[in-house]
Amino acid sequence: QVQLAESGGGLVQAGGSLRLSCAVSGRTLYHGVSGWFRQAPGKEREFVGAILWNSGATSYADSAKGRFTISRDKAKSTAYLQMNNLKPEDTALYYCASRRQATISTRPESYDYWGQGTQVTVSS
Secondary structure, three states: OEEEEEEOOEEEEOOOOEEEEEEEEEOHHHOOEEEEEEEOOOOOOEEEEEEEOOOOOEEEOOOOOOOEEEEEEOOOOEEEEEEOOOOHHHOEEEEEEEEOOOOOOOOHHHOOEEOOOEEEEEEO
């Protein structure tokens, strides 16, 4: 089993930045992909981006391209979501997720383990 713990959320003004962290523990041998998702009230959980744990290759949703960057530090077993130029519509609960299969998927049901989420609120 893989455990995930997010941190780094908070309240920020529009145009500001935040960096979310996702600490990965447990049977990390089974951790092929770190995915980031978000869910706003009344909306479905949506894909933000993901990173292949071994190669570091990334993929992003259109809403994240050019503003968000995903990285990982294998030595620290931690994935990061750097978010710049934040907008009020980025307000959501952000989750990291683990997928055993080492291919990136945008579908939440493709991920095997989830963190508890961290709130990001962007004020206008």
